Amino acid sequence: DTAVSQTPKYLVTQMGNDKSIKCEQNLGHDTMYWYKQDSKKFLKIMFSYNNKELIINETVPNRFSPKSPDKAHLNLHINSLELGDSAVYFCASSQTGTGTGNTIYFGEGSWLTVV
Amino acid sequence: QQQVKQSPQSLIVQKGGISIINCAYENTAFDYFPWYQQFPGKGPALLIAIRPDVSEKKEGRFTISFNKSAKQFSLHIMDSQPGDSATYFCAASLSSNTGKLIFGQGTTLQVKP
Numbered sequence: 585d586t587a588v589s590q591t592p593k594y595l596v597t598q599m600g601n602d603k604s605i606k607c608e609q610n611l612g613h614d615t616m617y618w619y620k621q622d623s624k625k626f627l628k629i630m631f632s633y634n635n636k637e638l639i640i641n642e643t644v645p646n647r648f649s650p651k652s653p654d655k656a657h658l659n660l661h662i663n664s665l666e667l668g669d670s671a672v673y674f675c676a677s678s679q680t681g682t683g684t685g686n687t688i689y690f691g692e693g694s695w696l697t698v699v
Numbered sequence: 700q701q702q703v704k705q706s707p708q709s710l711i712v713q714k715g716g717i718s719i720i721n722c723a724y725e726n727t728a729f730d731y732f733p734w735y736q737q738f739p740g741k742g743p744a745l746l747i748a749i750r751p752d753v754s755e756k757k758e759g760r761f762t763i764s765f766n767k768s769a770k771q772f773s774l775h776i777m778d779s780q781p782g783d784s785a786t787y788f789c790a791a792s793l794s795s796n797t798g799k800l801i802f803g804q805g806t807t808l809q810v811k812p
Contacts, residue, residue, distance in 0.1 A: 588742075615798060625786060627743065627802040640799055674742050678798045687733075688798050690742030 587611050588691035590675045596697045597665055604661045605694045607675030615639075616658035617676040617688065618650060627674070633658055634680065665698045672696070701726060703791050705803025712810050718776040720806045722789035725770065729791040733800070734763065734774050737786045746787070747774070779810045 590607040597603050609616060617640075618630040632640035633652040647663045658675060675691040705722045712718045724732075733748035749756045749763040749772065756763045762775040776783055789803040 617798065625737075625805045625807075627788060627800075627805075629799050632799065676742070680798070687745050687748070688800060690744065692740070692742050 586691075588675055588677055588689050590673075590691040590694050592694060593692065594695045594697075596699060599665055599667060599698055601665050602661065602663045603665060603696070604659055605673055605675075605696075607658045607660070607691060609656055609675075609677040609689070611677055611679070611689060612656075613677040613679045613689075614655055615678050615680055616652065616655070617678075618658065618660050619674040619676060619690070621672040621674060621693070623671070630673075631658075631660075662696075665696075667698050670696055670698045701801055703789060703801050703803045705789050705806060707806060708804065709807045710809070712779045712808065714779065714781060714810055714812050716779050716810075718774075718779045718783070718808055718810070720774045720787055720789070720808075721771065722773065722791075722803050723769075723771045724791045724801075726791070726801075727770065728793055729801075731792045732763070732765065732772050733790050733792075734761075735788045735790060735802075737788065737805075739785075743788060776808075779808075781810045781812050784808055784810050 588609045615634045617632045621627045630644050631650045636652045649661045652658045672693040676688045678688045703724045734746045735743035736746045737743040747758050747761050760777045765772045787806045790800040792800045
């Protein structure tokens with residue numbers, strides 16, 4: 585069973601298009617994230633939702649809009665895609681208040697290529 | 700203040716050797732320091748983590764050494780194996796900030812047979 589699953593795994597699209605990446609976690613966690621990994625493998629948080637509420641919104645262009653219909657799902661919609669949006673997008677989840685630290689479980693990533 | 704600096708960028712070690720990766724942080728309020736391991740085509744996975752109230756934590760062949768005064772921590776992989784070949788990321792966060800991890804730049808480790 586995949587703990588954090590995201591679709592699609594690969595996405596090639598043209599500049600200017602709008603695309604969405606979906607994410608689901610079956611770990612029962614209350615917090616979900618989107619992280620971006622660039623071509624140099626640098627990982628940076630984009631958004632975080634806790635119980636469907638947005639709690640972290642880094643300096644991400646407003647072309648990126650996350651949506652959390654329930655605490656097990658966090659989708660990422662990207663409008664007017666640009667070449668610089670090409671990256672690997674990781675969905676992740678964690679459970680707050682467990683006393684075990686912020687163990688974050690990552691999905692396998694969605695490889696977005698904008699041409 | 701929010702940066703975590705990691706070195707080296709890449710590392711080649713012979714099988715059975717010791718791999719050492721170093722990280723330094725700036726924000727003294729950070730109170731959680733995990734290491735993540737990432738294989739090609741996969742997401743990062745937690746390897747081992749430490750809090751600043753201890754100076755060392757060991758799990759199997761993996762050890763974190765933590766120096767609070769120097770604001771540095773390191774990952775030691777003993778008896779390195781080819782299967783350890785991966786990219787390793789250090790990170791830091793505030794446990795009060797619901798998991799916002801600040802990652803280092805990553806170290807690509809290759810263990811030669």
